[in-house]
Amino acid sequence: MKRGHRRIETQLAVIGTGIAGFAASIFALKRGLDVAQFGHSGAMAYTTGYLDLLGVHGQRIRQDPWAALDELRRDEPQHPMSKLSNPTIRTAFDGFTDALCDMGIGYTKAGEQNLSGLLPNGVAKPTLSVPKTMLPGIAAREAGARTLVLDFDGLQGFSAKAFEVNFAERWPALKSARLTFPDMENRQVFPEVLARSLENRATQEALAGLIRPLLNGAEYVGVPAILGMHAPDEIRARMEHAIGATLFEIPTIPPAVPGIRLRECFERAFPDMGVKLEPQLKVSNVEFGRSGATLFLHGPMEDLEIEASAVLLATGRFLSGGLKSDQHRLSEPLLDLPILQPDGRQEWFRHEYLDPRGHPINRLGIEVDSAFRPVMPDGDPVNERLFAAGAILAHQDWVRQRSGAGLAIATAYAATEAAAAMLA
Amino acid sequence: MPARTYEADVLIIGGGATGSGVMRDLALRGITCLLIDRKDLNAGASGGNHGLLHSGGRYATADAETAAECRREGDILKWLAPECIDDCGGLFVAVEGDDEEFAGAFPEHCRVAGIPCEPLTAAEAREREPDLPEAIMAAYAVPDATIDPFRIVLENVGHAQRLNDSAYLPHTEIEEFEISDGEIRKAVCRDRRSGERVEIRARQFVNASGAWAEKVARLAGCRDVSLLYSKGTLLISNTRVTNGVVNRLRLPDDGDILVPGGTVSLLGTSSVTVEDPDGIAPTIPEVDRILAEGAAMLPVLNETRFVRAFSGVRPLLKAAGSETDGRKANRGFALFDHEDQGLVNFATVAGGKFTTFRLMAEKMGDLIARRLGSAEPCRTAREPLPSGEALRWTEPGAAARDWFRRADPADMILCECEMVARSAVDTIIADAPGAEDHMSLKAIALRSRIGKGACQGAFCSMRVTSYLYDRGVYDSPDGLRLMRDFVKERYKGVRPVLWGAQMPQAELAEILHCGLAGMDLATDADGGDAK
């Protein structure tokens, strides 16, 4: 028995299955490129579901992300998003949220101002686009509307009571209650399990039946993000109808539904859209030749060789394996790309965890040129066919800047455009 | 704000091993104590050590007296508090390049101190500890053991509370003593959480504040206590590396002892003299040095995942004109009756080792009992230490095994790494020392394994906080502030070991704490509203 061997030819090989990778595939398809995407399940399931563009700049929360981007270009010219104009970023952002809506996960269109997305602790975060299932919560809070927030027996890390207590001062009409989810008595429940169960209409009806008697005049009902996995907007609409109040979701601690939703949405839609997707496989090696690159992957039974004319690296940071470190240095394990870094780890992290300046290590990563090609220390591209996007890029701190999705989407767009131009 | 007032036979200042030991010692003699700590139990050196119950082997060469004391006290504790002790045995190992003469003289030093010491061949040593290197010059087995420093202190306090009206007040800091006619009349304290003034009247005042003993003594006008502060740093691994204690057979230096701590191992210990016992934290150079030294003895440490480092300050006695190098200083203890300082109801116990805390408490107990006219003898060398239901959760794996055995599907696990369930947290909230007041995430974590696993509180801080809101323990935005304080504190120990497998963990933690919980945007004033 020989180990299987398969060759796939593609124009663009996207490595990484986070938001940047999926966004790159979407943009490449739109450009008419032949695209293949690879990478082991990454960090997507850790997202809140909110798509941030730029929520914090200069250590201050920003209401207007577009104005903040203008300041970013001035204050942090090396920031990856500083390489792009606002119209370009908006085009990218809209392209991504439109694609999500087309795939069945409703997202709000990016506006001029940030929204105050609700978080489970009873705090809010500045974000630009939110799942449609989460939007009414923002309105309810702003209006101080009569609202009931629910949690469930056995669901860890989400306390409706905590939500109520922490919003109480400015939202006195907020009340909380606890329910036992239908058929989930006496057990630990994960949000994912509840969401899958709500795909079943009988469960939707049973849950709505439990919620109705608790309303007590509430106009809004907030629940942890569990309203189904693949058609949340439909499920929400159906349950709202059954309950007689506006329903909204609140993010939960990972493993959380909104991120799993996104990943499964891409995994479901991409094969039909023509992306050659191997979400299970990690790229073990890449070799560049004169006319393209060869990627090597290893499935359980077969080895894959991908012949690509261009490669887009969107492998993220430590959590998804895009970066690694030993006791002294950071490295990029797939291509050993250069990383400008201090000598030793003294300067990686600040002494105070929540130092508003963020940790310097978060700004270390891959240096790219204006075409989003990784560069050598002298500034020359590592390879004219290699592009990079997303959190692996240097000079950004997406967690602290509240810019994770924006960074991923905008740089994926720019890198894909550059790759398309090179291939043209 | 009117002051809260308390009265007791004895006020003990310092909730470490010695203070809690004095509390139990006196309670066993029928004397009522009030124990206070400006933070919480084991906040000083008692919580900042490797949990080694010394056979005495480590001191055999340099300090036969301390070594013999360790051996005697170790035997007593193994007998009376077996539930707090892992009698895992220990090795002293010399590797290539170590001083042969020092190694050769070791058995004789042990013999003098009365420490059983069995020579092993390299093969025998590796059979016990397979990760030892090939090149072993000499190896000896000694009866080292490990002790859970948190459990034994909790048990001391818990037992004292059950014996009489003795009580424990955390977060109570001594500010001044009111003294007249050669006696302390009352101690004036501050509740560090509420800001309240707390006045405590007692007949006797015991200063068992460890590294802070000199400062506290000075508050009472006593200038006879003089301490040297020696900072020691240790690393904690994700899993247990060796079966027993492994000591490097050489003069004590950085990174020459690896002590199992139940399900983890602790590697240490550095020794740096510091000016002030407050505000210490492990540093990256210390960690790197300890690890480099440790790996010479156990190369597997180079591939070991460390989850945390921590530091403690050893309070060492400074005799007039003596050594200023902490490692060479006397590890013995001293009892100060302060009578030559003009006080008849104040005493300080300082110096010593965790292993000898019981003996220190006995000496103090004898003094205080005599002063109070009690003829009751010390019973801590005979009376087994009973175990309390709410006090056994600091033992690694205890909560996990308990939960697994009870198999109650409704009992949710709050901390997954260490598998601490709601039921364990419930007993702590109800019955652990300090529960009379107000339990916080941090206090519960001190009394359990919460926050001590690989995630270092990334998930469990949020899950426990949610649960405390659900239970009504928290009823204001203050719960979020306490959670933020907790993760900020944990981070200080995490930072120096951030590399390798801890990097993804740290990235995930920041995604949770900042991205999901908005901790970096919250200010203390508004409890965390981002607007």
Add this chain to the structure above:
Amino acid sequence: MSAHPRGDTLDFLKVAKDLLPAGASYDACVGCGICASGCPASGLHGMDPRRFINMAMLGMNKELSTTPWVWACTQCKRCAYLCPMGIDVSQLVGAARGAWATEDKPSGIVRSCAAQRLDESTSAMGIMSEDFVEIVEETLEEIQENQPRFADLKVPIDKKGAKFVINQNSREPAVEPEEMAPLWKILDYVGADWTYSSKGWAAENFCMFTGDLDAWKEMVETRVDAINALECETWINTECGHSFFTLWQGIEKFGLEANFEAESLVTYYAQWIREGRLPVNSDWNTNNLKFTVQDPCQLVRKSIGDKAADDLRFVVKTLVGEENFIDMQPCRSANYCCGGGGGFLQAGMSKERRAYGKRKFDQIIATEADYVLTPCHNCHSQIDDVGEYFGGAYTVTHLWTLICLSLGILGPDERKYLGPDLADINLPDEE
């Protein structure tokens, strides 16, 4: 089932060090719980994949060596698929199973493995080689007599040098031999040069599920020897999941010499349809019955990957009509195990097995499909069982049934797994 007192206590950290690659071992775990959240066995016996890792790190070797959960985990590898670090708990579960004392292991699995070792047939239902040959011949004669179109149907056995050698799940020869007919007809239809092997023909391997590596190896060796001896180019695994995984994985794991390629029947269905040799279509589905399909873990996630899922969908969509196909979500490599695998069906733990299968049931119900197609015998039985237990109105069917239905060659006796709605559709012309 109670915890066993007699087996060995393993040191699971050491097991993990030995079995799992560096960087994907317990030490890489960030405790995120994606594995546990996505595992249908989570909560059974208080366990889940994350807890398995944490308990190993807490030194709870006794508990891990005795928890019956290792028989509720089907080793489907969904945890490893989802884990950002790629930690594969299923291998530790396999080691734990192996350490149980034989007399304490679920007797159904142990008995099935023992039966497989009785005879070179390797049949878990105890069908000896000569009985198998006899059953095949009798069944064939019946078809030749009663179905004029197949009067010359051939079922070669031990035909040396045939292009394909195909295995056969024991269930059909043992209890429903007429169910072998659809496959024979398909092979006849495409003119395949194929054969059964009288030795090692059985498409099941409960020895792998017992955790007994020697027994697993013995099974694979018997089969590999038999296939090698027939000098066939390709071994085709029938509509079954684990019998595929067990063979190729066994060959790799035990370093066996195999002079053939291992392929799935699904791959060939797709190839024959593409080549026009199997001219199926959905014309028969005039009522627009809705179909969904189960991706067997052993075939897709654990073996061929999404390529098998693509082939499966191509076959099914061609058969039922694109518009009548509804995917379960999640699916393909991310699909949930139904709970029929890993020996769960035979382990005598029906309460746990159905609790596990509830997620699959919800997935199916959400599709609102009338039929579930399962190219795997264990999936078939489990999905059928949970459907009945939880009150689902769907019917579970093999692909070969639908293929023959579409081709108009499915006899009236071969419709056991079709609902009344399809009982009379496209019956072969009476001649």
